[in-house]
Amino acid sequence: MAVTKGRVAVAAAGALLMLGTGVASAQAGPAAPASARFAAQAESAHLTSAQTTALQAKVDGYLAKTGGTQVALNKIDLGGKGEILVALKGEAHPRDFASGKGTRVAVSPCLRAGVSHYFCAYRGDSYTGDEILMYTCGTRYYVSTWGRGGSWINDQTRNQESRRARMYNPSGTMIYKTPRAFSYDAHGDWNPVRYVIPCG
Template sequence: MLAVGMGSTQASAESAPFAAQIASGHLTKAQTAALKAEVDHYLKVTGGRQAALNKIDIPGGEVLVAIPGEAHPRDFAGGNGMAAAVDHCLDPDQAINNGWFCAYPEDVFQGTAVQWYACGTYPMNFVTHNGSWSNNQTRGRQARMYGKSGNLLYTTPGAYSSDAHGNWWSVWKVKPC
C-alpha cells in the first residue's frame, strides 16, 4: 500500500513501501494519490496481492494499473516508472500466440491491463461497460465470457483475435482457455 500525504516524489524508502518506484516515475503527489486509489480498488475487487506500485498478482495472471488519465500502465515493477509496462497481448516485442488473454476497461486497449496466462475461470467484477480485449493465447485457442447466472455470452475467435470496442456490461466471468 502507498503512504498518503507524501509531499514530493523524493519520498524516503521508510515512508512508503514503493518510494523508489514513485521516484522512478517522477510522480506528483496527485498522481500518487490517484494511482493509490485505483490500486486499492483493484485490490478490493480482485482479492489480489500488490507486487509493485501498480502491479497486482491475481489468480492466473496480473493487473497492471494505469495512472488515471494515462493510456497505458507504466513499468514500475521493472524499475523504470517512465517506460510503458509490458503488455503481453499488444507489445510488439511479445510473440504472437504467447499464451496470454488481456482485458482492458477502456476502448482501444487503453487503461489498466488485466492479463491472464493460466487456464481457469476468473471474475470480471471490476469492469463496468465499454472496453476491449486481446486474445494472444496459443494459436486457435478461444476465450469465453459468461453472464451473472453463468450463461455463455460470447466465445472469441481463435487466437490471435481482438476487439477494440468490446462491451463488458453483462460479463461477470472470463475463461481464457
C-alpha cells in the first residue's frame, strides 16, 4: 500500500451531516431483547424492510467470519478488542445506530482531532464504507472479504515503533508494515491482505 505522510485532511466533513431529517429515538430500553432493540433502531431511522434485511445480512457475514457480538443494528463489538461498523448499501459511511441517532453518520474515531489509539481500516477508498476499529496488539483482524480498494489510518500512540500495523497475505507472510502513527493511505488495496495485526 502506498503511504502518504502528513495529517489527513478531513474532507469527510460531509460525514458529519445528517443523512435525513431529525428523528426522535424509538429505541427500546436496555432490557429489551436485542432483536427488538435493533428493529426499533431501524424504525427510528425510517429504514425499509429491504434495507434492514440487507444490513443484517452484512452484519451476519462479519459475525460468521470474525466472531464478536452485535450490539447495534450495524455494530459488532469484538470482545473489547475493537469494533466493526457496517455501512448501508449505497451510503459512504456507517450510521450511528448505537446512540439512537440512526439518521446521522457515525464519525470514525481516527477522523477526530487527537489520538484515538486505533488502527482504522476502511473497506472503501478515502475512509469510506464498512470500517474495522482495531485496538489490541497481537490480534488478527480479518479483511480478506474486502477485495480491491480500501484505505486505512494508523492513529495509535505516536512515535512508537511497536505501533506499526502489519498486513499479512493468505499464506501468513507479512507483505506490508505501516509507518509509525500518525500515518495513512487513502487509496490502498486490501485484495492481497488476509488479516492485519495493528501493533506488536
